[in-house]
Structures are given as structure tokens and as C-alpha cells.
Amino acid sequence: MRKKHVLLFLLLCVLAGCERPDEEAAEVEEPPEQAARTRGVVHLDQDAQAAIGIVTGKVTTSPQQEMWERLGWLVVPPGQQSVVKAAATGFYLPAIGESKMTVGTAVSQDAPLGSLQIFLSPQEAAQLVVAKEEADLVMNQALVSQRLAEQQLEKLERGGSTSIVAGKRLLELKEIIERNRVAYKEAQEKLPFLPSEPYADSLNLKSVPVKSPLTGLISTMHVVPRQLVVQGDPLWTIEDWSTLWIKVPIFEGDLPGIPHENPAYAVLPGTLSVEQVERVMHPQPTEPGRRTVDIYYRLKNPRGQLRPGQSLLMEIPHGKTEMQATIPRSALIWDGMGNAWVYLQIDPEHFRRQMVETGPGDAETISIMRGLKQGETIVTSGVQSLYGEEFKSDLQAEDDD
Structure with a gap:
């Protein structure tokens, strides 16, 4: 009798367990509005x-x-890209305030990008010294010749001679004076590009400025400060985007x-x-x-x-x-x-x-x-x-x- 009660109790538990998932499914069933949303x-x-x-x-x-x-x-586009190249052999020096110039830096047309400190080999330095001495010699000779010609011209003009020989000499002296003036001027114009005296062990020439050819961004850098570059080497690539x-x-x-x-x-x-x-x-x-x-x-x-x-x-x-x-x-x-x-x-x-x-x-x-x-x-x-x-x-x- 006792076993029958136990079996009956277990049967009821099994039936209750089978019905429970249906009840839970009914509880979690989607409301109509949410079901509609899932369908878009x-x-x-x-x-x-x-x-x-x-x-x-x-x-x-x-x-x-x-x-x-x-x-x-x-x-x-064509014409909106430019490769800046070194105009001379020397050391690249950044412009004042542009020491942090790097890829992506914006630059304006004709803006200073830096300068090139000219590098001279011993042979080039010797040639420049010779050129400087020749320029000084030409200037001194021109001054002496011009001064002598001016003195002779002054005497002839003061003497008041009207002969044909005197007139021809006047023209020659004026020509000599003018030629010496031209020679002196030409030699003088070379001096800014030549070393000055007294000559040192290493000659320092005037730096060559480098400017941006267009307005744009630096897309490639080929040079770093104090780097030695040869004439024609690329320095930067600048592009207008x-x-x-x-x-x-x-x-x-x-x-x-x-x-x-x-x-x-x-x-x-x-x-x-x-x-x-x-x-x-x-x-x-x-x-x-x-x-x-x-x-x-x-x-x-x-x-x-x-x-x-x-x-x-x-x-x-x-x-x-x-x-x-x-x-x-x-x-x-x-x-x-x-x-x-x-x-x-x-x-x-x-x-x-x-x-x-x-x-x-x-x-x-x-x-x-x-x-x-x-x-x-x-x-x-x-x-x-x-x-x-x-x-x-x-x-x-x-x-x-």
C-alpha cells in the first residue's frame, strides 16, 4: 500500500514537470507589438x-x-608638385623658427626654407683666393691707369691746344678713363662672392638662401639640418593638395x-x-x-x-x-x-x-x-x-x- 502511494506521487511530479515548460513559454511569448518590430x-x-x-x-x-x-x-595635378634641389654644395641650415619643419608642414610661396652654407674643397678655396687677388689687382691697376689718364686730360684741357694731334689724344684719354672705370666696377662686383682678407684656414662664404617655389605641404623630406648636400641633390618635395x-x-x-x-x-x-x-x-x-x-x-x-x-x-x-x-x-x-x-x-x-x-x-x-x-x-x-x-x-x- 505504501509503495502505491509513492508511485502515485512520483507520477504526479513527472506530469507537473512536463507541463511547466509550456507555462514558461507562455510567459516569455513576445507581445504582438515587439513581434511586429522584429519583422521591420x-x-x-x-x-x-x-x-x-x-x-x-x-x-x-x-x-x-x-x-x-x-x-x-x-x-x-601637373604643376602642383615641385622638388626643391640644392643650388650649390654645402651644409643645410634651417631657417630661423623652422627647425621643426617636417613632413606635413605647410609652406607659402617664396617662404624661406633655410640656407646652404657653402662647402669648399682645398682646391676650390685656393682658386677663390687667387680670384680674389686677381680682382684686387685689376681694381688697383684700373685706379692707377684712370688717375694718370685724368691728369693728362686735365693738362691738355688746361693748355687749350686746338691741334688735330691734341684732339685725338683727348679722345684716347677719355676712352682709357672709361675702360678703367668699367674694369674697376666689374672686379668690385665679384668681391661679395669671394673671401675677404685676412684669409683664414677655412674660408666662409655667404650662405645661399633656399625658398619655397609654391604654396603647399612638404610631402617628402630628403635632408636634415647640418647635412652635407651636393649641387642638384633633392631637399624637399612640396605638393599643393x-x-x-x-x-x-x-x-x-x-x-x-x-x-x-x-x-x-x-x-x-x-x-x-x-x-x-x-x-x-x-x-x-x-x-x-x-x-x-x-x-x-x-x-x-x-x-x-x-x-x-x-x-x-x-x-x-x-x-x-x-x-x-x-x-x-x-x-x-x-x-x-x-x-x-x-x-x-x-x-x-x-x-x-x-x-x-x-x-x-x-x-x-x-x-x-x-x-x-x-x-x-x-x-x-x-x-x-x-x-x-x-x-x-x-x-x-x-x-x-
Whole structure:
């Protein structure tokens, strides 16, 4: 009898245990509103929509140029890069206040970059001493000859002789005086570039200043302070990045189909910002064995946030125009997988997230290849806030955990 009671009790416990998971499942069942959100539908009343700035609009159509997606690279335009080279052999000395000049330093045109302290070999020093002595000799001889000629000229003029011989002598003396003046001046002009007396063991000549040929940034440094450089050695590479070119390789057979007058669009690296760029007529021949030719577009870079060598996604016009669904770029939202979405208004208080395939566009609008039709109502402003509302419950659940 006792065993029957025990078996009956165990049977009841087993039955109770089997029913318990169903009860727990009923307790954790998702509410209808949350289940709808997981399917990409968000419910917001009119007040909530106004609070987060929801604005809706109709999907329209507009003629869109057929576009190709190509990869381009930023390059420095011709004439906006300069390699500063040493004008003489010597030691580089930084300009006052420019001792910390390095890669990325901004410089202005004709700004002092430093100077070159001329280095002389023993043979060059000896040659300069000889040249200095010759210049001094020429100057002294010119002064003596000029003084003697002036004395003779003065006597002839004071004597008042009017003979032909005296007149010819006057002209000769005046010529001698003028030649000596020229010789003295020429020799004197050499002195700033020659050593001065008394001569020391090492001759110190006047430094040669080095200035920036253009306004830009130092992109490469080839020299450090007190370094000895030879005439013609590169010192710095200076580049102007205020405007860059985008180089895009195109198959030579496709080149005639790209209109010159139509702008292209560049997606800036690291952002979703799109810039309209104009074609640069910079024709280049096709290299043998290479079936592509480079075309160029001009891109302004006033803040210097872009760098030569960066790649950009380009949308290049090609072919004829066709009518396509068009929406504002503000209506798009991108997920972490690179997919584009919009919010389609189902009724005045419900919005469904809809995946779309984007096409070409401009800085303000973008065409939709698939996912939308003309006349449908979508959210054009407040998309980020609506996206947050859709996943708000998930974030709260994570915080509770």
C-alpha cells in the first residue's frame, strides 16, 4: 500500500514537470507589438512622429544617365608638385623658427626654407683666393691707369691746344678713363662672392638662401639640418593638395561613349558623401600591351582631408538616359553589411523597413533600381531616429541583461 502511494506521487511530479515548460513559454511569448518590430515594422502615433522629426514624401521618377561604377585614384595635378634641389654644395641650415619643419608642414610661396652654407674643397678655396687677388689687382691697376689718364686730360684741357694731334689724344684719354672705370666696377662686383682678407684656414662664404617655389605641404623630406648636400641633390618635395585629380582607368573601346560635358560623381573615402566632379581634358596615349587609358576628373580639397593615392568609387556617365525611381539621399539608411534601406509608410502610423538597390544619382538625390515604385510614400527625414525606434526594445533587453 505504501509503495502505491509513492508511485502515485512520483507520477504526479513527472506530469507537473512536463507541463511547466509550456507555462514558461507562455510567459516569455513576445507581445504582438515587439513581434511586429522584429519583422521591420514600427508603429508610431502622430505625436511620436512629430517628436522625432518624421517627414514623408512620394517616390518620383526622373531621367537618369546610365552610369558605370569604376575605381579611381587621387593624384597630384601637373604643376602642383615641385622638388626643391640644392643650388650649390654645402651644409643645410634651417631657417630661423623652422627647425621643426617636417613632413606635413605647410609652406607659402617664396617662404624661406633655410640656407646652404657653402662647402669648399682645398682646391676650390685656393682658386677663390687667387680670384680674389686677381680682382684686387685689376681694381688697383684700373685706379692707377684712370688717375694718370685724368691728369693728362686735365693738362691738355688746361693748355687749350686746338691741334688735330691734341684732339685725338683727348679722345684716347677719355676712352682709357672709361675702360678703367668699367674694369674697376666689374672686379668690385665679384668681391661679395669671394673671401675677404685676412684669409683664414677655412674660408666662409655667404650662405645661399633656399625658398619655397609654391604654396603647399612638404610631402617628402630628403635632408636634415647640418647635412652635407651636393649641387642638384633633392631637399624637399612640396605638393599643393588644395585640388586633386581622380585618375580612372577605362577600356579604350569604351572611351568614345563617355560624354565630356556630363559630370561624374565620387564617393569620398570613409564617408557616404558624394561630390560632383568635372572632367579634365588631359589626353594620354594608350601604352602598348595595355588596353586601358586613363581619364581624369578634378576634385576640390580645400580642407586637405584627402590624400594622393587614396581610392574612390566613381560613378561615370555612359550611354542614354532612362526614367528611374528617384528619392532623396536623406531617405536612405545603411546597415553594417552595406545594404541600403528605406522606410515605407504602410498607413499613417506604421512604417516598414524596405531593402532597396541603389543606382546613380547626384549630391541630393539617388535613383532606385529595385525595391520602390513611383507614388509610394517613404520617410525622407528622421530615418535614423526611426531606425533607433525599431531596435529600441532590443537595446533595452541588452541593458537589462
